[in-house]
Amino acid sequence: xxxxxxxxxxxxxxxxxxxxxxxxxxxxxxxxxxxxxxxxxxxxxxxxxxxxxxxxxxxxxxxxxxxxxxxxxxxxxxxxxxxxxxxxxxxxxxxxxxxxxxxxxxxxxxxxxxxxxxxxxxxxxxxxxxxxxxxxxxxxxxxxxxxxxxxxxxxxxxxxxxxxxxxxxxxxxxxxxxxxxxxxxxxxxxxxxxxxxxxxxxxxxxxxxxxxxxxxxxxxxxxxxxxxxxxxxxxxxxxxxxxxxxxxxxxxxxxxxxxxxxxxxxxxxxxxxxxxxxxxxxxxxxxxxxxxxxxxxxxxxxxxxxxxxxxxxxxxxxxxxxxxxxxxxxx
Amino acid sequence: xxxxxxxxxxxxxxxxxxxxxxxxxxxxxxxxxxxxxxxxxxxxxxxxxxxxxxxxxxxxxxxxxxxxxxxxxxxxxxxxxxxxxxxxxxxxxxxxxxxxxxxxxxxxxxxxxxxxxxxxxxxxxxxxxxxxxxxxxxxxxxxxxxxxxxxxxxxxxxxxxxxxxxxxxxxxxxxxxxxxxxxxxxxxxxxxxxxxxxxxxxxxxxxxxxxxxxxxxxxxxxxxxxxxxxxxxxxxxxxxxxxxxxxxxxxxxxxxxxxxxxxxxxxxxxxxxxxxxxxxxxxxxxxxxxxxxxxxxxxxxxxxxxxxxxxxxxxxxxxxxxxxxxx
Numbered sequence: 001x002x003x004x005x006x007x008x009x010x011x012x013x014x015x016x017x018x019x020x021x022x023x024x025x026x027x028x029x030x031x032x033x034x035x036x037x038x039x040x041x042x043x044x045x046x047x048x049x050x051x052x053x054x055x056x057x058x059x060x061x062x063x064x065x066x067x068x069x070x071x072x073x074x075x076x077x078x079x080x081x082x083x084x085x086x087x088x089x090x091x092x093x094x095x096x097x098x099x100x101x102x103x104x105x106x107x108x109x110x111x112x113x114x115x116x117x118x119x120x121x122x123x124x125x126x127x128x129x130x131x132x133x134x135x136x137x138x139x140x141x142x143x144x145x146x147x148x149x150x151x152x153x154x155x156x157x158x159x160x161x162x163x164x165x166x167x168x169x170x171x172x173x174x175x176x177x178x179x180x181x182x183x184x185x186x187x188x189x190x191x192x193x194x195x196x197x198x199x200x201x202x203x204x205x206x207x208x209x210x211x212x213x214x215x216x217x218x219x220x221x222x223x224x225x226x227x228x229x230x231x232x233x234x235x236x237x238x239x240x241x242x243x244x245x246x247x248x249x250x251x252x253x254x255x256x257x258x259x260x261x262x263x264x265x266x267x268x269x270x271x272x273x274x275x276x277x278x279x280x281x282x283x284x285x286x287x288x289x290x291x292x293x294x295x296x297x298x299x300x301x302x303x304x305x306x307x308x309x310x311x312x313x314x315x316x317x318x319x320x321x322x323x324x325x326x327x328x329x330x331x
Numbered sequence: 332x333x334x335x336x337x338x339x340x341x342x343x344x345x346x347x348x349x350x351x352x353x354x355x356x357x358x359x360x361x362x363x364x365x366x367x368x369x370x371x372x373x374x375x376x377x378x379x380x381x382x383x384x385x386x387x388x389x390x391x392x393x394x395x396x397x398x399x400x401x402x403x404x405x406x407x408x409x410x411x412x413x414x415x416x417x418x419x420x421x422x423x424x425x426x427x428x429x430x431x432x433x434x435x436x437x438x439x440x441x442x443x444x445x446x447x448x449x450x451x452x453x454x455x456x457x458x459x460x461x462x463x464x465x466x467x468x469x470x471x472x473x474x475x476x477x478x479x480x481x482x483x484x485x486x487x488x489x490x491x492x493x494x495x496x497x498x499x500x501x502x503x504x505x506x507x508x509x510x511x512x513x514x515x516x517x518x519x520x521x522x523x524x525x526x527x528x529x530x531x532x533x534x535x536x537x538x539x540x541x542x543x544x545x546x547x548x549x550x551x552x553x554x555x556x557x558x559x560x561x562x563x564x565x566x567x568x569x570x571x572x573x574x575x576x577x578x579x580x581x582x583x584x585x586x587x588x589x590x591x592x593x594x595x596x597x598x599x600x601x602x603x604x605x606x607x608x609x610x611x612x613x614x615x616x617x618x619x620x621x622x623x624x625x626x627x628x629x630x631x632x633x634x635x636x637x638x639x640x641x642x643x644x645x646x647x648x649x650x651x652x653x654x655x656x657x658x
Contacts, residue, residue, distance in 0.1 A: 030539065032538045032539055032541075035538075037538070038538050041531075041534055041535070041538065045531050048527075132397070135397075139368060139369065139370075140366070140368060140369020140370055140371065140372075141369065141370045141579050141580075141658075142555065142579070142580055144554075144555050144558075144579070144580050144581075144582065144583050144584070145555075145558070145582065145583015145584060145586070145587065146583075227527070230530075230559075230563070231526060231527055231530055231555070231556070231559050232555075232559055232583075233526050233555035233556070233559060235525070235526045235552050235555060236552075237524040237525050237526075237552055238525065238526070238527070239525070239527070240523075240524055240525050241523060241524075241525060241528065278531065278535075279531070279535055282520065282532060282535040282536070282539065283535055283538060283539045285518075285539070287518060287520075288520040288521045288522070288532065289491055289521060
């Protein structure tokens, strides 16, 4: 178990355990929780946040953030919706999402990096601009009941797996390879630890930052394609909660808000845990007002425990003989 | 002397011409929406124009480009300064309207509210679209017509803090209790402001309650979520969706059958009634307790004590009539 934990990473294991335990509790309390249909529903509900969270992981990794991700999804979704309304082929509409997202990612990168504005301020500004853009593009009337072409396209199965599962696996796989097997990952974390030192070390800081924002934009656009396929609707407030949910899931997953440490697997588990809790709490009949409370408490608990463990002399304890005994005993 | 009399004559003529112009010119009724460029207020504008043509007044439609209360009050002030005779406002911020009410009184301009009220501001009257009670009753009555009284109904609302949504839910529950004791309304679930979360909640409600017969989307943003969830779950015909949403928002779901009906009011009629009310105020006519304004198909009620002129029963949109509406 200990070896497993070490290889797996403690936070990821903790979250996986959290998913399993809460899943067990929910299936005891509700006969409808552990059914194939419901588990599929949880997976479907997680799709967009899994993609957006992946981008957010990279952004937090370089010590950045983007609070406008929901609006980027919204703008891309309008583009996709308009194409579908105009009778464009679904494949074209599906591609329009990531293309629009990449373009908006370039805009965000430009404003943040070349405007030399702190990411949280710059993207807060962009959030306002993009929201106004969504309003103007929709003109007060939403896109509702869009044609089902895209829905059918993305509901298709390849090698027996839903397209969404494949796309998510590919996206996580590609980023994993980039982070682990190319200098990109080391550079990313170096910038997150200290931008100044990374620059002194000769790292192309701007290049890495631009890449992170553009990748995040592209993933938001990709999420928009799945969003439109699933909900076939674009309303004025589209994606309003996604930025906060993404940050919550990513931080829950063990990525440091201050940069310099990321966990892709942790992000995936963080997203699934959030969506699982939302679904399970409703199924067991908890009032929906409790759901954000619980999410908030969970976040505080995890981060609080982490802060506490850093303050307690646990490391020294662990290194001592007593500590080693305690550690093996406790686990 | 000669020149002087000429000047005097000229002045007198000008004065006469001027005043005769003023007499001949139509009275002006203005309406200031919360925002311009959205279908809802476009429909009110269309109704206002129709009434203006019918009752022989000039209709001015001006509003802010975003829902900014300061901009809105500035527009109202400008209209008062321009010398309109009556101005109706769909109030964005009830607490900031007092100064323009004073300004209007000083210039003898009839200032009244329509669509959104500021009850304690001293406005002349309020043209109301529907009562909270009327809306609550209508959605429950229409649901029972379709699924019967012995049924379980889920409620998906928006923000838990929205007072209008909570009032509607309160009247739904009261109606069910008073008239349909067998009807079971589930505890309302709050989706916040997005259709995505509403769809997730609607799906979960159907999972947790396989015997669910109806789903009510209380906030307009929850309507598409409820409709889409019923379609995705393959429960068209088994679960009747509905909500307080405009025909444009509900159209696709009404046509697919995931929505049985949608309840709201007709903003075009509301705009028509607004201009009619402005004309009554300019003419100084008392509005009777019940009356059918020229050009309207149904009576409206007026409560002189509260100053509320009520458009009437909410409108029910179905797959059959939805294409007659464009908002």
